[in-house]
Amino acid sequence: MEGIIYLDHAATSWPKPPSVLEAMQYAMLHEAANPGRGSHRMAVQASRVLFDTRKQLSKLFRIKNPNDIAFTSNTTAALNMAIKGWVKTGDHVIATSVEHNSVRRPLEYMKHALGIHVTYVESDEEGHVEVDRIAEAITAQTSLIIVTHSSNLLGTITPVAQIGELARSRGIKLLVDAAQSAGILDIDVEAMGIDMLAFPGHKGLLGPQGTGGLYIHPNLDLVPQLHGGTGSQSEAPEQPNVRPDRYEAGTQNTPGLAGLKAGVQYILHETVHNIHTKEWVLTQRLMEGLLPINGVRILGPKLGEERTGIVAFVVEGIDPSEMSFILDQHYQIAVRAGFHCSPLAHACAGTTGTGAVRASVGCFTTEQEADALVTAVKEIRKQYS
Secondary structure, three states: OOOEEOOOOOOOOOOOOHHHHHHHHHHHHHHOOOOOOOOOOHHHHHHHHHHHHHHHHHHHHOOOOHHHEEEEEOOOHHHHHHHHHHHOOEEEEEEEEEOOOOHHHHHHHHHHHHEEEEEEOOOOOOOOOOHHHHHHHOOOEEEEEEEEEEEOOOEEEHHHHHHHHHHHHHHHHEEEEEEOOOOOOOOOOOOOOOOOOOOEEEOOOOOOOOOEEEEEOOOOOOOOOOOOOOOOOOOOOOOOOOOHHOOOOOOHHHHHHHHHHHHHHHHHHHHHHHHHHHHHHHHHHHHEEEEEEEEEOOOOOOOOOOOEEEEEEEEEEEEEHHHHHHHHHHHOOOOOEOOOOOOHHHHOOOOOOEEEEEEOOOOOOOHHHHHHHHHHHHHHHHHHH
16 A cells, blocks of 8 residues: 555564565466366466475474474464364363463363363563463463463563473473464474464465464374365265365465465575564664653563564553554554453553554564654654643
8 A cells, every 4th residue: 555654564464575476376377276176287286386385384484294284264273273173171271361362262262161271371561471480380181381472462572492391391282373473583393392383374474364374293183173175085074184184174275375485485585583683673763762752651571672573552641542543544654553352461561441552563664664653653642742
């Protein structure tokens, strides 16, 4: 959209690399048959698109077997697949107080439907979770630990590798929500002890909406949450045991996954390190500009500390929704206001009564765009003084 300053990358990255759009168009023109459902050349090519995308994701996440990745429509679907496919009646699950509703709501549903037990380990005001507190919450019935790699409100980075070491030492599985970290923070599923990794295609991986996936450790067998056609073992009444077909009933989003492949290839070329460094520098620039403004409070880690590309803030005397509306209508700046599907994180930050404005940068955000937000907030604050 011409003229817009887009600072809502934590919801969906935009714009996409040109290669993503080109790959999707090519797929629609030449590869748009049904993958795995025929031996004609277009169907074979569609299947190749899916496998090539798995291969690129495997490079990014250090996954040994690309077939251990099951494609989903988004991170929420992946998290539901993992949680409902692994947790059983009477199990105990540990999560944190900075989890997104895509973790909390399935757990709350299963508390009532299956009688599972859930402990939410509280973070501090900035979103930091202590590994020792997770260890203290473990019981004999604990079957799963769930952590977000980075809070979608606070930008705080969770020590996943340490939690993975704890989980493996206790024989407990670890599920990581990488909605805000895939393509932005380095992820090595083996080295970090990750048993299941849920990720979106449309955020840091720079792919289109309607794409995502779940890595499932080869030693895990989840109960499939979706049953139906896979193109393989069609004569059998049961869902196939072979991966990834076991977890991918129905026709896959071939054009979307072609775009996702191009997005991941862009990241592998640019490197996660360089992308994260650029985004961190931009967050520091935003914070340095916002902090001196009278009445502004920034949530999450302090200036100079590690965080992902998220800067959420509140301004005394101005409702976050009103601030967001003014930024959009008068400054053409897109941010997100409200509770960001993370009410527990807002409780930790002390913003349950107000919500917050969230500005989130991406790999194509410029310093001038960050400065434009600071200038706009200054002007809006002055009008309310």
